[in-house]
Amino acid sequence: MTPVGANEPTPNAEAMIRELFLADEAATMRLGADLALVLRAGDVVALSGDLGAGKSTLARALIRALAGDPDLEVPSPTYTLVQSYDTAPPAFHFDLYRLADPSELAELGFEEAAETGIVLCEWPEQGGVEKGANLSIRLEAPESGCRRVGLSGTAETIGRVARSLDLRAFLARSGNGAAPRRRLFGDASPRRYEAVAGAAGPLVLMDAPALPKGPLIRHGRTYNDIAHRAETIVPFLAIAKALRHEGFHAPAIHDFDLAEGLVLLEDLGRDGLLDAEGEPIPERYEAAVRCLAAIHGRSWPDSVEVAPDLRHEIPSFDRDALTIEIELLIDFYFPSFFGRPARDDERQRYLDVWGRLFDHLDESEKSLLLRDVHSPNVLWCEAAEGIGKVGLIDFQDAMIGPSAYDVASLAQDARVTIPEEMELRLLDAYAEARRTAGRFDEVAFRRAYAITAAQRGSKILGGFVRSSEHDGKSQYLRHIPRMKAYLRRTLKEEVLKELSSLYGEWGLTA
Known part of the structure; x- marks a missing residue:
């Protein structure tokens, strides 16, 4: 087995499954932080694996990323069974190892937590939670220093997760594979932005996949065609270049991927x-x-x-x-x-x-x-x-x-x-x-x-x-x-x- 970083996922035969290998604990924590960028209220994440597989490490990194606090105290809920966090959206960390009966989930407020926030559940099989999870993560204890992780779930959720992993892969190709990322507030468009603590200074990662072609509404043209709305990153790259050439302060472009719609630019x-x-x-x-x-x-x-x-x-x-x-x-x-x-x-x-x-x-x-x-x-x-x-x-x-x-x-x-x-x-x-x-x-x-x-x-x-x-x-x-x-x-x-x-x-x- 050749260790690779979390930034290099390998797609499996099924569209709803991803598999990757984490070279070390830092890569496990990086995966948790990258997942935090795309999880939403209503997501239930089932974390499975034997003792020592890294479930708590992953959950802890994810919660700290949601909180924006790398030093946040995130105790294991082994004895309390659930720990809640005032993040946006709120996070709920369940550990069902000591759950006596699945019926106790109602007393723990599991259903309400799943409706209002992000649920991370270790030992989900103890409460039958894995059946209702839209994202299941199975971790295997490190083998020769490498941890194997399998991700499965609904097509929509895996699509979000896969995109976050693709962004990490892009950062790796640009020499920023270990760079911390955090979400930035976006605009009214489908574009997403992240702040990246790059190797040489702060950067912004623009995630702008090509817009789908809309319906033809007039003379064989879409609304975007008629209004000249950008559908790819090409216009952004061009105008940034033109402005900078004339001495105006548009952000410098550090790297881009035309096919994926990704741009790494000056912050x-x-x-x-x-x-x-x-x-x-x-x-x-x-x-x-x-x-x-x-x-x-x-x-x-x-x-x-x-x-x-x-x-x-x-x-x-x-x-x-x-x-x-x-x-x-x-x-x-x-x-x-x-x-x-x-x-x-x-x-x-x-x-x-x-x-x-x-x-x-x-x-x-x-x-x-x-x-x-x-x-x-x-x-x-x-x-x-x-x-x-x-x-x-x-x-x-x-x-x-x-x-x-x-x-x-x-x-x-x-x-x-x-x-x-x-x-x-x-x-x-x-x-x-x-x-x-x-x-x-x-x-x-x-x-x-x-x-x-x-x-x-x-x-x-x-x-x-x-x-x-x-x-x-x-x-x-x-x-x-x-x-x-x-x-x-x-x-x-x-x-x-x-x-x-x-x-x-x-x-x-x-």
């Missing part, structure tokens, strides 16, 4: 545009808007080489993309607001009004748009110099389009309230930076700003309702009052007079 830290109370820091927002002015003052290529024989063509924020985004309001927010779908004549009137506004945008200045320049996606790098203090992330959906769009994204931040006077100061700072750098049509910019702010606000209102109804992400609904307030503010502009009349008639922003 720009956790400091952002908000203070400890979650309020905007005006000076940092101004630095960010001046960074946008610098981006919009540059010339950008239409395509970027990502790897030999692989180029990313930066899409245009064209009429089709603009339109399908504002249709989110008529398709989702309108029915939620009125309790009925829009009639054909209402939809056509809505699209006609927006079509005339998009005619104005056809004549506006075009530049590279990062698309989501708001507080979650702008980091503050205090140690950097000048414009490098503004760290840029989450730009995989970048396009070439009206430069005012990104300014609206920042100055009408969807996640935090920007007071009107602060918004006006940001617009003035942007215009001043553009005038200083060269020729700049401020009148045309402010007209485009009003249109793109209204377009983005309308899209987000519909998008938040869709996220709640289709993806179960009701937390986004709390931002709707803020977005309606931004729209009321923006609709005062003369260029939006017709749209203001329509929204007022419908009462959408009341």
Whole structure:
């Protein structure tokens, strides 16, 4: 038997089974920590194996990872039978070695624990738990210094576990096979992020498998096709390269795997545009808007080489993309607001009004748009110099389009309230930076700003309702009052007079 690390799993013949070999106790603990990254409330993990097989070692490492405390005291529940931990989600460690009868499980609160948290159960056969576990782990005592581990369970659970093991294998290939990992809060997308204590410093691991192709909805194209949403990591890699080439502070790429959708990148830290109370820091927002002015003052290529024989063509924020985004309001927010779908004549009137506004945008200045320049996606790098203090992330959906769009994204931040006077100061700072750098049509910019702010606000209102109804992400609904307030503010502009009349008639922003 040749020992290999936990980072090198070998798939078995059945899709619901994985087998791996752990070279030492450190590898066992690493496996426990890696499992903690993908377990969820409702998971029941059956830990089987003889005395000394490593069940408690694995469980202890998993619980410490959930708690984010490598020194957490995790006693064996051999005599208490169960030990609970206030983690997120809560963890329950059962040891049924001394269980007299399976009926005693009810008294121990097993069923409730399995509904509300993660259950780790040693000696599951004593209570018949292994039959209901969605993940079973059988450990064998080390043989010649190597521990054999078999993982089986439901296809969904094994899929999650397998992905975590694949991430560990990727880290090993990049020279970070033993690096500790911890979960980072993600965004509204299917992407996941982890902080990695890399051999040469902190890194971020982006887990972004290719998105499945959605249904064809219009002229043989999917929603993602029409809206130019990134479906692989290729656009992210390309835009990061382009930004860094021009001196902007996008994260450096340390390694990537195109087939698996994995990227290991520079960690720009956790400091952002908000203070400890979650309020905007005006000076940092101004630095960010001046960074946008610098981006919009540059010339950008239409395509970027990502790897030999692989180029990313930066899409245009064209009429089709603009339109399908504002249709989110008529398709989702309108029915939620009125309790009925829009009639054909209402939809056509809505699209006609927006079509005339998009005619104005056809004549506006075009530049590279990062698309989501708001507080979650702008980091503050205090140690950097000048414009490098503004760290840029989450730009995989970048396009070439009206430069005012990104300014609206920042100055009408969807996640935090920007007071009107602060918004006006940001617009003035942007215009001043553009005038200083060269020729700049401020009148045309402010007209485009009003249109793109209204377009983005309308899209987000519909998008938040869709996220709640289709993806179960009701937390986004709390931002709707803020977005309606931004729209009321923006609709005062003369260029939006017709749209203001329509929204007022419908009462959408009341």
